[in-house]
Amino acid sequence: MIKIYHNPRCRKSREGLEVLEQSGQDFEIVKYLEDIPTEEELKTLIGYLGITPEELVRKNEAIWKEQYKGKSLSDDEIITAMVENPKLIERPIIVKDKKAVIGRPSEKINILL
Template identity: 55%
Template sequence: MTKIYHNPRCSKSRQALALLEEKNENIEIIEYLKSSPTKAELTELVAMLGISPLDLIRKGEAIYKEEYKGKDLNDEAWIDAMVAHPILIERPVVVKNGKAAIGRPIEKVIDIL
């Protein structure tokens, strides 16, 4: 099963989903703005990506600029911020066989398939 943390309004996310469909992947689509990942799920996702939680934050979002920009938060606090405001989560994120990739650029997704 291949999971995609998906936002249908995002062109990169739609591109990644189309790639998965083209590759005939068995896909679980998680529209994370409708069903926010839990703290445990985000912690696991960050670990699979091999990045810090801050690296998964979309810094161009208004909520980031208004509430978080310039703050020196620990990893747990950044995870909490993404749980509270899932719009902050970078997209798309694809997970397969214990590996994860942010689909920017899309070639990163191909690497884990």
């Protein structure tokens, strides 16, 4: 089953959702600002993406700039920051069969389809 971590207010996330809808495949929508991933879920997603926790952070968010930018943070501390402030999580994230992509640009989603 395909899963999209989605923020309906984000244009890029809506574009990602549209790609999935047009694919005709079944998928599940996770509104991650409401259904916040746990630290373990984020660690799993980061593993599927093959990136570091910091690469999943939206560094232009005010929360990041005000509270975390310039600090020396461990991977666990970065993951905790994303759980406490889910707006920091890059979006959309599309997951299929233990593989994932960040759908920016939305064409990247086709890698999984």
